[in-house]
Amino acid sequence: VLSRLKEARRGSTSGGGADPSLTVAYSSYDLASRPAAESVGSRAALAWKYDTWGRPEEVTLPAGVARVSGGDFSGFQRQYDTLDRISDVSGLGQLTTSPLGASWSWGGADRLYGFTTKAQLGTAVRFGYIGGPGAQPPGGVGDTASQWRLGTLTWGSTADDVPGVSATEPPGTVWGQFSFGWRGTEGDPRDGVKLGRGAVDALQGGGLDLFAGMGWSWVYDAGVRLSHAIAGRGDIQGR
Numbered sequence: 001v002l003s004r005l006k007e008a009r010r011g012s013t014s015g016g017g018a019d020p021s022l023t024v025a026y027s028s029y030d031l032a033s034r035p036a037a038e039s040v041g042s043r044a045a046l047a048w049k050y051d052t053w054g055r056p057e058e059v060t061l062p063a064g065v066a067r068v069s070g071g072d073f074s075g076f077q078r079q080y081d082t083l084d085r086i087s088d089v090s091g092l093g094q095l096t097t098s099p100l101g102a103s104w105s106w107g108g109a110d111r112l113y114g115f116t117t118k119a120q121l122g123t124a125v126r127f128g129y130i131g132g133p134g135a136q137p138p139g140g141v142g143d144t145a146s147q148w149r150l151g152t153l154t155w156g157s158t159a160d161d162v163p164g165v166s167a168t169e170p171p172g173t174v175w176g177q178f179s180f181g182w183r184g185t186e187g188d189p190r191d192g193v194k195l196g197r198g199a200v201d202a203l204q205g206g207g208l209d210l211f212a213g214m215g216w217s218w219v220y221d222a223g224v225r226l227s228h229a230i231a232g233r234g235d236i237q238g239r
Contacts, residue, residue: 004029044069055080058092073100081106090118105167107133109148114167122159124171128152130182133168137179137236138200146182146192152200153178155210176200176211181236191224195238 007025009018021041028036032054037045043065049058060075061067067074072093079088083106091100099118107113113133114126128134131147135154156171170177177200183193199215215234221227 002029002033004033051080053084055084060092067095071095076101083110085110107168111148116158116167120159122157122161122171124156124158126152126154126156126167126170128154128168135170135177137181138198139236149182150180152180176209178211178215178234179236181238183238193220193224194218196234196236198234198236199232201233 005026007023010022011017012019012022023041025039026035026037027039027045030036030050032050034050034054035048037047039045039062044062045060046062046066047060048056051057056078058075058077063069063074073091073095075092076089077092078086081087085106086104087106088103089101094100098120102115102117104115105113111129111132112127114124116122116124126134128136128151129148130137130151135152137151154170154174154177156174156176158165158171159173161172165172179198179200181195181198183191183195196217197215199209199211199213201209201212213232215232217230217235217238219227219229219238
């Protein structure tokens, strides 16, 4: 009646009509016409719950397919900040002794400062912006026209960090770090292209060096077309 999709069928690869095991069915919708349950074939349903602003805040995974039937863990729940950006994901119920999920930290202009998993190891990624918050590329800011572009990506563990450390600070244990170099900004005569991705020597800071050899430097012709690329440690000046 309300033009909601109730069922979608797919033909069998061997012919003879639709294959029931491939049929996707939406058994229920909420009052805002958002799907509340979806099932494929005879599998248990995947179910959603939404908050007042239409954001999916809970998802229940199909039993027997994505989770153990009768177990404590049933799916995930999400939280959002005041600007509708995802800020936290956690498990509905416990799957193992280690917590499930992750948390996100955001800044202005939708810049992601970092995210951290809730597991005991506390795996984390931190993003630094040129001339702004976060770790800076080796050698300083460089081209001022590149300010607020992505400058570094740091991967590591927060397991030994002091609680409350800002997401703009690198993880306490660094496993690897990339730095990025740019040539001006979009619309500028220098066109804003990325010049290189450097694999920072994390060993100098007492960390691991898992990004070694994963850097690049890129060289462009006068038409801003990539002419060649050089792998290795990389160079953020494109040399």
